[in-house]
Amino acid sequence: MTDTSHRKYAETDTGYDDAPSGWAGWVVFGGVMLIMLGTFQVVEGLVALFDDGFYAVRSDGLVVNVDYNTWGWVHLVIGIVGVLAGLGLLVGNMAARIVGIVVAFLSALVNLAFISAYPIWSTIMITIDVIVMYAIIVHGRELKRV
Secondary structure (H helix, E strand, O other): OOOOOOOOOOOEEEOOOOOOOHHHHHHHHHHHHHHHHHHHHHHHHHHHEEEHHHHOOHHHOOOOOOOOOHHHHHHHHHHHHHHHHHHHHHHOOHHHHHHHHHHHHHHHHHHHOOOOOHHHHHHHHHHHHHHHHHHHHEEEEEEEHH
């Protein structure tokens, strides 16, 4: 006899239980971190726009040779989209999952290029980006069930 205790309807052999697993917390964590990451990106962008003397090197010492106004706008846009994607992720939106992965990847890439201007902060941001990508990619569908 087949064990059907994990199935919702044993007689029809369909309708698996859609109870959320313990991994849904990872997605909530990823969404909250994405909102924080976006907020940090906005702050970093505003600092680059209004106080370019704050950073460790001049704009010609960056990996990509552009002025701080350009970096400021890039960080600002990534931050705003990141906050919105994080909010969408918390409600289980599939499009927000895709946008969240793209934003986290772009944020890591931009912070890698920005690492000479603000090395410790850029390293922290890249680490957060990797954790957010892990949470969304591996456990993203869990929150949809909640």
